[in-house]
Amino acid sequence: MADPMRIRAQSSGSGATVRVLMAHEMETGLRKDAAGKTIPAWFIQQVSASLNGKPVLSAQWGPSVAKNPFLQFNIKGAKAGDKVAITWLDNKGDTRTDEATVS
Amino acid sequence: MTTRRDVLQTAGRVAALLVAAGVLPEAARAQAAAPWPAAAFETKSVADLMKALGSAAPVESKEITVQGPDIAENGAVVPLGAATTLTGVKRILLLVEKNPNILSAIFELGDAVEPSISTRVKMGQSSNVFAIAMTNDGRVLYAAKEVKVTLGGCGG
Numbered sequence: 601m602a603d604p605m606r607i608r609a610q611s612s613g614s615g616a617t618v619r620v621l622m623a624h625e626m627e628t629g630l631r632k633d634a635a636g637k638t639i640p641a642w643f644i645q646q647v648s649a650s651l652n653g654k655p656v657l658s659a660q661w662g663p664s665v666a667k668n669p670f671l672q673f674n675i676k677g678a679k680a681g682d683k684v685a686i687t688w689l690d691n692k693g694d695t696r697t698d699e700a701t702v703s
Numbered sequence: 704m705t706t707r708r709d710v711l712q713t714a715g716r717v718a719a720l721l722v723a724a725g726v727l728p729e730a731a732r733a734q735a736a737a738p739w740p741a742a743a744f745e746t747k748s749v750a751d752l753m754k755a756l757g758s759a760a761p762v763e764s765k766e767i768t769v770q771g772p773d774i775a776e777n778g779a780v781v782p783l784g785a786a787t788t789l790t791g792v793k794r795i796l797l798l799v800e801k802n803p804n805i806l807s808a809i810f811e812l813g814d815a816v817e818p819s820i821s822t823r824v825k826m827g828q829s830s831n832v833f834a835i836a837m838t839n840d841g842r843v844l845y846a847a848k849e850v851k852v853t854l855g856g857c858g859g
Contacts, residue, residue, distance in 0.1 A: 626825075628803075630803060646739060651815060658810075658811045660739055661807070664804065664806075666779060666824055670782075670821070672784075675815050675816055676816070
């Protein structure tokens, strides 16, 4: 099981700013190890975000997103106490969901 | 030689087998049904990418800003962002021109999300980066910025 994400959701103005740090290797599949063998690709392909269970954002990523990916976006109309949930799915079928409360 | 395409195809088949065998949990199965646009992520140029996405060629616009450093010391972690003053933006794409594959990320924005996204990408070498915004009324606009990289992030 993958490590938990770090999610911070702060209300700002009429909405909330969400910052997410995911723990993931994001291996491109282009690098070679010391023995010259290609390291297989292993990266997050899909990310989705929801506010109080309602989807607000989804993303498709390629392997060129940096290791331990960072993502920041703003949700309009989110209030303190609202729940923000983030889910990712990688190319090995691994998935993880974490949740944070807007503060 | 094992190409990236082989790896991805194998991964896809393995995932399909796992799903068929009931190994993957229900949630993962539901998400696996959503398509990941492999063809788009394999393209090498803006023109090919737009073709793969079935979209019109993008037009440069001052209403989009692409945020990134002028000089990135470490190509493995380059902060990139895209923001626009346009309304009705449904999709934002981040592209790095000289990476092995040009497309880095696609963001599908719901109505509740402001068209302003930041993330971090890897860059193999100094290159132009693009932010492309697609609106609900079919406009495709872009902005570009040059980012110089002193240490590449894609080699091994």
